[in-house]
Amino acid sequence: MTLLQVSGLDVHYGDFQALYSMDLTVAEGETLAVIGANGAGKSTLLKAIAGLVAPSAGEISFDGTSVTTLAAHKRVPLGIALTPEGRRIFKSLTVEENLLVGAHAKRKGPWNLARVYEAFPLVADRKDRVGTNLSGGEQQAAAIGRALMSNPRLLLLDEVSLGLAPVVIEQIYAALPAITSQGTTVLVVEQDVNQSMKVADRVQCMLEGRTVLEGAPADLTRDQIASAYFGI
């Protein structure tokens, strides 16, 4: 069953066009990785799905209903949650307060403070610290936990591994099975191709605002991915 369908999506920032007639489909329960170089339009795609940028053309439908013009804050109660690029942890709030703000929409589901702490021991240890006093990895884990607190059906993860040490990336991705096993659909955007190939059911590669390659990791060769990634 299709949970998210993006069709013919154009996004402009002023005169600059970031997405060109983008199509994307995510089935319920699936984990899709969107990969691509810096500036390929991956983050813009996630922002459009979350409602932070308005598309100039195209359609986004979630669970069969159009959300194209719905405000960002109204998409959260439907079950769309985004962990934004740069984590965007609220700096003056403690980790626990950040998580509680994440639960503001009061959506029912498996996730609560205790479950998040269980999935991310990194977060549990730091629950009383304010956002300014966290390392990058702690911020990333807290940001994912915060998104989970809204009990999303679709979790959008933007550049999870950016700027983190490999061991920290491992720790964070270790929590992904716990998330998907709850039936949560995950759309992850990554520059780190190897990491995405490991966790994703399907990979879609973007170049300059367009999809250039898609398929299951097992069906794609390294050369195919390399040429799609760099456009050579």
Next chain:
Amino acid sequence: MTQAVVHPHAKVKRATKSSWVGLAVIVVLLLVAPAVPYLVDKGTQGSLVTLFSLIVMATMWNLLAGYGGMLSVGQQAYIGIGAYALVYIADTVGIDPFMAVPIAVVIAGLISFPISFLAFRLTGGYFAIGTWVIAVVVMEIVQQVPALGGGIGVTFNGFSDLTPGRRIAYVYWLSLVGVALAVAVTYWIMRSRLGLGFTAIRDDATAAASLGVRVTRSKRFVFVVAAMGCGLAGAMIAANTLRVQPDSIFSVNYAVFMIFIVVIGGIGTIEGPIVGAVVFFALQQWLSDLGAWYLVILGLLAIVITLFLPRGLWGLLSGNGRIRLFPVGYRLVPPVAILDVTHEPAPATSEG
């Protein structure tokens, strides 16, 4: 956006066709305006002096807020200082009133310099109220000085040897020179390197600073110039009304007037304050029967324009900056070969 390819035949121009029209309008005004005392009665000349003082104040406030990003609610401090300085220098010190005006202007500037160090401790809205407090303090201090008439104020006698007709004509000419100077200085500042720096500061202060624009120094310069301009407006008011009272010359209403004028006319353009002052003045005359309602109407107009027409009436009249009487920005003129004949070329850089 990412590639800065300059076409070999493209040119950067400041003046546009409309700015030549602007120049023509200015030339005509300069020819007609001096003859006004021979053409209209004393009352009308007095009203014109009031209009000129409004243009000066608004132009100065626009320099502060529209270009420098400093929303002052305390420019009445310098209006008062200019007025008191003129009266004191002319009447007590005994200098010719027309010589006393530039001295009063300089005094307003000198006093504003140390004040800027206090005011610059604050930014944004707190800067606004801070300048207001400073204006109140200046008034309170003046009220304590017996030589300045204390709380009662002073009468200006510097013109007492002139007939009323001559006096108003002289004051009119003085104000005409004043308003021309104020606009010319603003125009000059905006065309200078400093003006470019200001556009940069307004758009992004941190980035401007990192590119070597001396943010605080430039702001202080403009703060002092604006104080001098308001000092001039104050001297014009004193010369026109012949009476200076602390409550009215330091009234926050002057701040209200200049802010409304600039907002209504169009903030961040040279033409905006002039258009705004004329509209404000006309409304003031037209709505004078309504008493306090005119401020209500102006206030509502200012709110509506702020929310729905941030470029003001001039923005509307000029088609969002296409027409400009004062060429302060730069625009890229594409070479003829790629010139789209149906459209005006879009400005590459505009002064907002």
Next chain:
Amino acid sequence: MQWLNAIIQGVLLGGLYALLAAGLSLMFGVMRIVNLAHGALAMLAAYIGLVIVQGTGVSPFLAMVAVVPIMAGVGYLLQWGVFNRALRVGGLAPLLAAFGLAVVLTQLLQLKFTSDSQSLQTGSLSIASIQISDDISIGVLPLITFGVGVVVIAALQVFISKAPLGRAMRAASDDPETVPLMGIDNRQVYALSTAIALGTVGLAGMFLAVRGNFDPNYGQAMLIFAFEAVIIGGLGSLWGTLAGGMVLGVAQALGSQVNPSYGVLVGNLVFLAILAFRPSGLLPKAVTA
């Protein structure tokens, strides 16, 4: 002993300033809006109180029960009608809109009620006092005002640090662009913040009105004092605002003790001195509001 009395009166006055400044601090803390219409809104509250008291004959304290929610409603509508839009326009727009609002409100009050002084009578309470010694007596009304100021600031502090809405307000203050991703509508959080702020303005306006004479322009003078309290105390700190209000109140009372016409001037000079020598205020950012 007269000096001690002046200090005590000044401290109590500071409670009133802090009560008035609390809403100013709250709106600045959450939205970075400096509400230049704050004083005019306090006068709106005072005149609404006046109409209620004159119309029904109830005591001013009972009238507050109506004035506070009315002002909160005004704040809610004002945020949706004016400030949310102004925030979207950005730049100087919120300040300019607030300034326009201040002028319009003051003029409308003047048109409706003239600029004659009005007062709200509290009967015997207005002259009741507690005699401590020959020179020192504490007025019951100033004491109540001070108490209300302290309670309001403490309540706001608890609300902001503990309540879910307070948490959302702090989040919106930190990073307004990320807040919608939590399913929170910024504009609604802002509207509720302004509603709370204007609720406190309602209280402050009523206490200004029972304290003495007021007229439509009185709010502007009071706005300056409230602002001075905020700066003296340190931006973003509610307890600092209370401390700042007390410093200002004491400065004014001591100035008046020297010469009745010096009170306001001395207060202003103390403010400028703090600005010159300790610009971050007395208790900077002790707690974020």
